[in-house]
Amino acid sequence: MEDGLFSITSVQLQVPADVNTILYVVFFMGLIVFQFAFGTRIQVYFALNDIGRGLTKLKIMKDKSRKEAIDYLVNVGKSPNDPTQRVDQFLDYVTIMPVGIDPQGLVNKIDHVVTTNNERVRSEVTALVGQGQNNPVTVSISENLLEVATSLNIIHKVVRHYYLLGKKTNSYFTLIQLQMLMPMIIQESDALLNAVDSFKVGQPVGDGIGPVVVSKLMVGKEKRVIAKDTVIATTEYKGRTLHVLKADGPMAYVGQPGVAIKKVIEEMGVKPSAIIMIDAALKLEGEKTGEIAEGVGAAIGGIGVEKFQIEDVATKNKVPLYAILVKQSILEAITVMRKEIAEASEKVTQVLQRVIEEKTKEGDEVVVAGIGNTLGVAQ
Amino acid sequence: MMSSVPASDKKMKLLVYSIEECPVCGQKTKRAFQVGDYITKDGGKCTKCRNTTRVSLVYAESSKPSG
Numbered sequence: 001m002e003d004g005l006f007s008i009t010s011v012q013l014q015v016p017a018d019v020n021t022i023l024y025v026v027f028f029m030g031l032i033v034f035q036f037a038f039g040t041r042i043q044v045y046f047a048l049n050d051i052g053r054g055l056t057k058l059k060i061m062k063d064k065s066r067k068e069a070i071d072y073l074v075n076v077g078k079s080p081n082d083p084t085q086r087v088d089q090f091l092d093y094v095t096i097m098p099v100g101i102d103p104q105g106l107v108n109k110i111d112h113v114v115t116t117n118n119e120r121v122r123s124e125v126t127a128l129v130g131q132g133q134n135n136p137v138t139v140s141i142s143e144n145l146l147e148v149a150t151s152l153n154i155i156h157k158v159v160r161h162y163y164l165l166g167k168k169t170n171s172y173f174t175l176i177q178l179q180m181l182m183p184m185i186i187q188e189s190d191a192l193l194n195a196v197d198s199f200k201v202g203q204p205v206g207d208g209i210g211p212v213v214v215s216k217l218m219v220g221k222e223k224r225v226i227a228k229d230t231v232i233a234t235t236e237y238k239g240r241t242l243h244v245l246k247a248d249g250p251m252a253y254v255g256q257p258g259v260a261i262k263k264v265i266e267e268m269g270v271k272p273s274a275i276i277m278i279d280a281a282l283k284l285e286g287e288k289t290g291e292i293a294e295g296v297g298a299a300i301g302g303i304g305v306e307k308f309q310i311e312d313v314a315t316k317n318k319v320p321l322y323a324i325l326v327k328q329s330i331l332e333a334i335t336v337m338r339k340e341i342a343e344a345s346e347k348v349t350q351v352l353q354r355v356i357e358e359k360t361k362e363g364d365e366v367v368v369a370g371i372g373n374t375l376g377v378a379q
Numbered sequence: 380m381m382s383s384v385p386a387s388d389k390k391m392k393l394l395v396y397s398i399e400e401c402p403v404c405g406q407k408t409k410r411a412f413q414v415g416d417y418i419t420k421d422g423g424k425c426t427k428c429r430n431t432t433r434v435s436l437v438y439a440e441s442s443k444p445s446g
Contacts, residue, residue: 201414202416203439204438212418215418215419216435219419250420336437336439337437337439338438341438342438343438376416376417377417377419378418378419378420379419
């Protein structure tokens with residue numbers, strides 16, 4: 001054993017040091033040291049380049065949406081003065097959400113702030129629009145275009161903030177996280193920018209599938225305003241009385257379905273056997289556009305105020321909530337309605353009829369709400 | 380890393396159509412969308428029964444990718 005070990009050591013010691021081998025070892029040792037010393041800095045360099053390119057794209061999108069809004073106000077809204085300065089002020093307007101450390105009554109506080117903001121937006125846009133004031137569609141489209149421009153402005157500002165912060169502090173983790181999020185941020189911003197084209201010409205968007213289904217039930221029926229930008233009609237289906245509501249179209253409104261449903265039950269004295277809500281839902285990757293899903297619960301997005309109001313009134317009155325959802329991507333939801341989504345309206349009507357037949361009986365009353373942006377969808 | 384929207388989506392051109400449906404005979408006519416069209420708006424005369432049609436759907440279809 002000792003002999004063997006001795007002989008191996010002897011052999012190694014007897015090998016003359018090859019220059020190439022030494023250079024090879026030194027090179028790799030140097031590479032490892034370099035990697036330890038500068039690896040992070042190199043990655044930071046690439047991340048900064050990558051984010052910088054994304055930031056340039058976001059700036060182009062932000063500027064384009066702002067220009068589109070100004071052009072619409074001038075060309076279609078016939079704004080009496082140059083609206084550029086007012087639009088720039090509008091883009092930087094902030095909404096301060098109420099404090100959440102005492103959750104008691106928080107939803108009402110949020111509702112109050114949001115309502116104040118919505119009223120402010122409406123009055124500001126009405127002032128910006130000139131002769132177009134008399135056309136509610138023009139005013140609502142202007143509102144939507146300015147909201148898109150505001151969203152893109154905020155996205156650009158936030159991304160730029162973290163980019164500069166990461167650059168200033170040389171923070172590897174800040175930059176890498178931002179770099180990983182950039183594709184999703186760009187995708188959503190792209191969807192917002194694409195929405196401008198549909199809004200400008202008043203085309204229905206994917207999110208309007210709920211109002212599309214409900215509008216068919218309202219055609220030819222007497223309509224009345226039940227809440228801000230929200231209309232209701234009464235119709236019949238197989239012995240059931242249907243109270244059908246949606247935002248007032250063809251304006252680009254989402255209305256106040258929460259307030260409307262509350263009024264139907266608490267002020268009109270309707271005792272519904274079911275509340276059925278039809279809405280667009282974001283699909284998961286791999287799901288097909290236009291697929292229909294059924295479920296229970298309040299099918300409505302947004303900040304949560306309307307959802308709370310609907311759940312609250314349904315719970316107090318023990319009314320079951322049913323949901324019919326049409327799957328689509330964020331891009332499809334805010335841009336012109338795709339064929340697959342539009343054609344799903346027939347199937348949604350069939351599902352709605354089946355749910356009414358299965359869950360209620362003759363003589364019952366049912367509330368049917370079409371949730372979503374009702375641009376290009378009258379009633 | 381930055382590629383966000385698939386190249387195929389970028390090239391896809393959408394054509395928007397309005398579908399006019401006759402409320403009496405159910406005849407459907409597909410035509411290009413015109414500014415001012417909206418769902419439930421009165422359309423032209425039905426080619427089959429001469430009743431006034433109504434815009435029942437507005438949707439976009441993708442044309443073949445260009446290039």
